[in-house]
Amino acid sequence: MSTTASLEDRSAQLVLDAAHEAVRARRAAEVAEMRVVAHWCVMHGEPRSERDPMTSPGGDGTPAVREYALPELAMARETHTLTTRALAADTLDLQHRLPRVWAVVEAGDCEPWVARKVASLSRALPAATVGIVDxxxxxxxxxxxxxxxxxxATAKVIEADPEAHAMRREAEKHRRYVALSRTDEFGLRTVIARIHAGDAVWIDAMVDRVADILAVEHGHDHNRDELRARAFGWLARPAELIKLLIDHHQGDDDTDTDTEEPEQPAWAPDHLPDTAKRLSRLSPRQLAAMRVKAQVFVHLSQDALTGQTGIARVEGIGPMLVASLADLLGHADVRITPVIDLHGKTAVDRYEHPALLKDQVWLLTGGDVFPFAPRTARRDGVDFDHTTPFDPAGPAGQTGPHNSGPLRRRHHRWKTHGGFRCRPAGPGRHLWQTPHGDTYLVDHHGTTRLTEPESRIHLTAPPGLDAYTPRFELRWGG
Known part of the structure; x- marks a missing residue:
């Protein structure tokens, strides 16, 4: 009998009791998972050799763990390694630094995620003072x-080490950045900036000024927030922005600038007169060149171009309607590169990957090929690794799509030194085996843990033969 059917026969009070029991069961399952992770760390608390690096995910007073043990645990949990490392850090902190909080978590009397957040907040405290938080x-x-x-927790962290808190506050003043969120389903992104308060005020004022100008022509179609968002986009186009501001400038006096040199305001920078003269001498091409150059990879199919609702894929942004590409590319000079034949057998006889080969490998794999790695890496942020190590004395044509996969530097190091084995399994497909023998296939469907029979078929396939077990034949149209 299904859970839904069994609930239909219960009274309101029994349904409420079931809701409470479900929460307690979920908390117990999370605690069980945390215990498993902690035990794995205990099992791998000693290096196996001088070249086996140790790492300390948790805070002061927590045990170290073999760095190469964490990726294998992450694969078993079907998560990225950083996600598993964070769980290990929080669990070790709770067990060794916050034992009173851990006792409440084990009893199921609180949400484990809240306790984990407390562990993270207090991680920088020394073991001698973290008890105040506990x-x-x-x-x-x-x-x-x-x-x-x-x-x-935040208040007690400050109380436990006020000097360190003051130092962190000072350090935070230098932690400034501008970042972009991931693209949402509507093709929009959020710009997140941590900047000096004064700069923020002036940017906000400029956005307001441009929004006021745009409101004259578009105010009846767009609300104020949308106008400000559109105005923010104008900041990326300096030549157009200067023209917009000049066209809508209302001076404080009627001075004829053609016959009389106006007095420079006291607040203006010293370079302003010279900058104005230099700007007037620029050609249209030079003005256009002030725009920032960027490289965007847009993937289109013939059907997408000819259909009414074609979809394009933009690297770093995601899928979008072909009709929406004008919003992305409309203000740019576009250079179209030739289509790369992914079925070509390009290979070279040297260790380095030429640019064209890198593009071909990237298109075949779609990103970092380490199991459960997020496909957020950019092609300039990965190493193009030889899946089978390059042998200077080996056969010709070792460097090619048949023997290459993008890996972030950390994942590359784990493959080289951590006991993880990888072999090609077909175009854009990579077979991974962990130190304890678990096998994973990475392809354009993501990461799949293989059964023992599937592993045997793939691992015993002769070099150069691409194995497709039944469930993967369905995926690839076999």
């Missing part, structure tokens, strides 16, 4: 809202 949080975490618990 005592205060353990008394509150079972009955208070998460926001209240985290507020208590």
């Amino acid at each position: 005592r205060a949080v353990s008394a509150a975490i079972a009955g208070h809202a998460p926001a209240t618990v985290l507020e208590i």
Whole structure:
């Protein structure tokens, strides 16, 4: 009998009881998973050789773990290694640094994610003072809202080490950045900037000014927030922005600038007169060249171009309607590169990958080929690794799509030194085996853990023969 059917026969009170039991069961399952991760760390708490690096995911007072052991655990959990490392760090902190909080977590009386957040907040504290956080949080975490618990934790972290907090505050002043969020389903992204407060005020004022100008022509079609968002985009086009501001400039006086040199305002920078003269001497081509250059890879099929609702894939952004490409490329000079034949057997007789070969390998694989690696890496942020190590005395044509896969530097190091084996399994397909023998296939469907019979077929296939077991034949249209 299904859960839904069994609930239909229950009273309201019994349904509420079932909801409570489900929460307790979920918390217990999370605790069980944390215990498994902690035990794995204990099993791998000693290096196997002088070249076996150790790492300390948790804070002061927590045990170290073999770095090469974490990726294998992550594969078993079907997550990226950084996700598993974070769980290991939080669990070790709770067990060794926050034992009172851990006791509440084990009892199922609080949400494990709240305790993990507390562990993360207090990680920088030395083991001698973290007990202040442990005592205060353990008394509150079972009955208070998460926001209240985290507020208590933050206050106690400051109290435990005020000097370190002051130093972190000073360091934070230098941690500035501008970042982009992932593209949402509507083709929009969020710009996140951490900048000086004064710069933020001036940017906000400029966005407001441009929005006011755009409102004259578009205000009836767009609300204020949308106008400000459009205005923000104008900041990336300096020549157009200067013209827009000049066209809508309303001076404070009627001075004829052609016959009389106006007095420079006291607040203006000293270079302003010279900059104005240099700007007037620029040719249209030079003005256009002020625009920032960028390289965007757009993938289109013939059907996408001829259909009414074709979809394009833009690297780093995601899928979008072909009709929407004008919004992305409309203000740019576009250079079209030839289509790369992915079925070509390009290969070279040297260790280095030429640019064209890198493009071909990237298109075949779609990104980092390490199991469960997010496909967020850019092609300039990976190593193009020889799946079978390059042999200077070996046969010709070792460098090609048949023997290459993009890997982030960390993943490349794990493959080289961590006991992880990899072999080609067909165009854009890579077979991985962990130190304990688990096998994973990485292809354009993602990462799949193989059964023992499937592993045997792939591992015993002769070099150069691409094996496709039944469920993968369905994937590839076999």
